[in-house]
Amino acid sequence: MKYVLYFVLLLLHCASVHTFSIFTDDSDQNTTELDMKNIDTKNADVVRQLLNQETLIRMALVRNVHILMKDMVDLKKKHESMESLQQSTEIKVTALQQEVRDLKRENQKLDLENRKFAETFNLVKDNFTQISDQFKDFAKELEKEREAFETNTSIVLSDLKIEVRYLSVTLLDLNKHTLEREKIIPDMMDEKCNVLSAMFNTSLETLNNDLTAISTKLSKSVSNLENSQNAIIVSVFGDINKTLDELQTELKETHNSQLKLSASVSSLEVFRMNVSNNHCDFGKKVAFTAGVTSSSTSWNSGTLVFNKVINNVGGGYNPNTGIFTAPLNGDYVFYVSIQSAGADFYDIYVDIVFNGSSKVRAMAYNYNSNDLHETGTNMVTLRLQQGDTVWVKHHSGTGYYTHSDAPITTFSGFLT
Template identity: 70%
Template sequence: MKHALGLELLLLNCACVFNLSILTDDSGRNITDLDMNNIDPKNSDVFRQLLNQETLIRMALVKNVHVLMKDMVDLKKKLESVESLQQSAEIKITALQQEVNDLKRENQKLSLENRKFEETFSLVKDNFTQIKDQFKDFAKEVEEKRDAFERNTTMFNMSLETLSDDLIATSTKLSKSVSNLENSQNAIIASVADDINKTLGDLKTEVKQSQNDQLKLSATVSSLEVFRMNITNNHCDLGKKVAFTAGVTSSSSSWNSGTLVFDKVTNNVGGGYNPNTGIFTAPLNGDYVFYVGIQSRSSDVNDIYVGIVLNGSRKVRAMAYNYNSNDDYETGTNMVTLRLQQGDTVWVKYYAGKGYYTYSDAPLTTFSGFLK
């Protein structure tokens, strides 16, 4: 505004100066006011031409002054508009500076939270490394026990074959002796034969039980090996880990319907298993492995059947059946691989039988699963 006022005063001064005439002695008089008596007739024409030229120059100067004054008014308006824009820009700049300060404070807060998250992630990573090392030791111990069991089974089978041959030979000898004995010895021979048959039946039962136990142990070792391989292959992607193991802490002699709720959670990576309902809900899409182990009660309730269910559809069953009707406890196991979408549900459902057996501190009846 100060520069505009100065320019206006300068233009007014120019206008005043241009109103003066050199030919009229700077008096500013009009042509009609000149004293023509004192002008030499010879020079009158020249003087008249000079006056006409002066008049034309003066008119041109006045016109230019008006144009300059108009431009000055326009410039003044533009300066006022610029000042308004400058004030608006200063307000916006102040608001932007405030937003920048807010963003800086938010960035500091996020940096602090990120540091805490990195510390937590490091702790989880260390814990996972420890679990991995412990699992390797456990797998090695299981492998050693399986090898020892296979050696013992082989020795047992060899002993059984030898014993069978001896028993057959003894039976043959007894049969030959019986033909030479009197009727008074028939009762003794029959008693010996019964003892032999009973012994053979008991040995066959023990062999069948041993083979059944070996199959169960092999299935357990296979599932543990699959679990170990998945842990090894996916150890670097902690954000996609899903695994759980849960067990039942109290036995029942009357359970005969509905969902089996495994209320003791040993591990629940990813939070998919709900110990209140016994239902696993898939937090991620992928291929999952599920394993169930059910322990039957003794001869009062000698069998139990359960199934692994996906969204209400039974996929596999596990059976614990006491086939010799003795006071024995039997274990039924099964494992299944299922392709799940996020939100699919899997649980263990009753199929047949009655009741199950377990321990409170280290459950016998368990339910496990993990993402491959």
């Protein structure tokens, strides 16, 4: 196509430059001048017309040549644009071919994945079928178990109804028995009190006989008399406590008699206190001495409990709490002795306390740096009413020292 265009252009150029005419004897002449010598006069008009026609034809040819050249230029531009378009088209075709190849590869991958998905789907379908079958079997078993459970539940409910009837009967019997016990309790209390009074009177008679028998030997055996008296008191209190515990055990077995039991126990406690007071009035003696059996390097607060009782006439001192409770009205003398823990613990201060109020203070102060034990003592006389309390409490300092067999730190008191 390119060579054809070049050939046409060449022909047109030749036609525009070298125009041959039959009127010029095929000579290369671009002029319209005539050789008037060789032309006859009668043919002048014809020749003139022919020349005019030739001129018009040349002008038309020139105009056509220019139009053709313009068309050739446009055609050339279009050809160049077509070539660029062809190149871009080839590039796009190449890209499209590459995309087609990529799509083919992706299609192959998708085919593989589709096959795998089909296999997985078939496997899941099989598993689902198996699960469906198993679910049906499970539903059947569950239905059987539900029916068995309903049957067992009916049986259990029947048994429960029977047991509830028996329980109702038992509760009615228990209520009846409780009412009978509530009627019997006052009689039992009276009987126990009578027995207790008889035992106490017998003990008092025995004590009076013993005191009469040894009255002539009183000056020589005062200590033996006190020991015998203490043994008898312990025996009497033991019998009273034992009887009280048995009565409490019997009364606690009843279901709805707690208020009456509390009232009965309170009356027995009052009775026991009256017995104790009557005996103390008989003896008119109250005295105690107690000590601490183990040393301490950390005691720094609270009540000091003297756990080892050496003597406790009248039973006023409690070794479990460290508190003395006055069993009688009167004037009492109290004495405390405490020893410091050693060189690393410089001092210890304790107070004798009367009904929560500190009265006197004992101080054991170690003023040396060597390993010494200092002793602090103090004594006080107090007028007590029955039920007043006295004890020893910590004031300041840390620790104390004592012995287990013969206590060094002690607390004493007696009725004057």
